[in-house]
Amino acid sequence: MSGGGPSNKDTLFAAQGLGKRYHGVDAVADVGFEIERGSIVALIGPNGSGKSTTVDCLTGFQRADAGRWWLGGRELTGLSASRHARAGLTRTFQNVRAFDEMSLLENLCLGAQQRDAGSWWQAFTGGPAERRAQAKMEARALELLEMVGLDHYAEAPAEILSYGQRKLVAIAASIMARPDLIMLDEPVAGVNPTMINRIEAMIRALNADGVTLLIVEHNMEFIMRIADRVLVLASGRLIADGTPDEVRRNPEVLDAYLGRSRAPHAV
Ligand SMILES: Nc1ncnc2c1ncn2[C@@H]1O[C@H](COP(=O)(O)OP(=O)(O)OP(=O)(O)O)[C@@H](O)[C@H]1O
Numbered sequence: 001m002s003g004g005g006p007s008n009k010d011t012l013f014a015a016q017g018l019g020k021r022y023h024g025v026d027a028v029a030d031v032g033f034e035i036e037r038g039s040i041v042a043l044i045g046p047n048g049s050g051k052s053t054t055v056d057c058l059t060g061f062q063r064a065d066a067g068r069w070w071l072g073g074r075e076l077t078g079l080s081a082s083r084h085a086r087a088g089l090t091r092t093f094q095n096v097r098a099f100d101e102m103s104l105l106e107n108l109c110l111g112a113q114q115r116d117a118g119s120w121w122q123a124f125t126g127g128p129a130e131r132r133a134q135a136k137m138e139a140r141a142l143e144l145l146e147m148v149g150l151d152h153y154a155e156a157p158a159e160i161l162s163y164g165q166r167k168l169v170a171i172a173a174s175i176m177a178r179p180d181l182i183m184l185d186e187p188v189a190g191v192n193p194t195m196i197n198r199i200e201a202m203i204r205a206l207n208a209d210g211v212t213l214l215i216v217e218h219n220m221e222f223i224m225r226i227a228d229r230v231l232v233l234a235s236g237r238l239i240a241d242g243t244p245d246e247v248r249r250n251p252e253v254l255d256a257y258l259g260r261s262r263a264p265h266a267v
């Protein structure tokens with residue numbers, strides 16, 4: 001690969017020199033990292049440190065001002081969100097998005113379109129092949145709803161869901177497209193402990209199934225349990241990259257979170 005890219009064959013995703021400015025201010029500056037295939041990597045940092053902006057740029061939902069990135073050796077720099085999804089990279093949003101009047105099944109089928117654009121709509125107008133494709137998609141949607149324990153609501157409108165249930169449905173929708181890498185923006189924020197356990201189980205099941213994950217989260221207990229590796233952003237810059245234990249003991253990380261000089265016994 002010319003001019004950069006993944007450093008070895010275990011690397012699924014690589015980003016280099018990512019930059020994004022809003023109103024002349026750096027939201028993200030010179031951020032680079034790699035994600036090993038099959039791993040769960042956390043991206044943490046104080047409010048406003050650039051975590052969502054990083055995910056937005058690397059999934060094609062925002063235009064980056066600088067940087068390049070690759071999935072499975074293929075460069076995705078500058079492509080649209082749907083092209084990222086078709087290449088195998090999907091995401092969920094910090095503020096859960098669901099189409100309230102549509103059923104859970106329909107919401108998930110829209111998720112599938114991320115990777116297989118058009119087929120769902122063609123199913124309404126097309127012939128037997130399209131109808132078979134739609135039946136297959138619905139079967140997968142039902143399977144995923146079963147996985148998150150919401151199959152009994154398959155035909156119900158999304159508006160009846162609780163906040164935690166919406167998070168589960170959003171994750172399910174992001175897997176419809178069978179991605180290789182999913183970036184989850186705060187999957188357990190504002191969710192009660194029981195629902196956190198369900199979301200955690202789902203993430204572990206996905207990972208066991210071969211899906212690689214980048215998880216943005218403020219819930220440290222959750223991150224420390226689930227992540228193989230932790231990346232830390234502060235003021236748009238990557239300040240640490242290590243195991244959960246290394247990062248927990250990193251004085252720079254404590255400074256970034258506490259916003260003060262280190263006390264002698266702070267570590
Ligand atoms: N669409 C936008 N327009 C203008 N400024 C933005 C936009 N999105 C983000 N920013 C700014 O970029 C910076 C980083 O924001 P970002 O949402 O990436 O932070 P974050 O780490 O996800 O924070 P949080 O933990 O609160 O979700 C902030 O200063 C924010 O105000």
Ligand SMILES: [Mg+2]
Nearest residue numbers: 051052053094
């Ligand atoms: Mg955010």
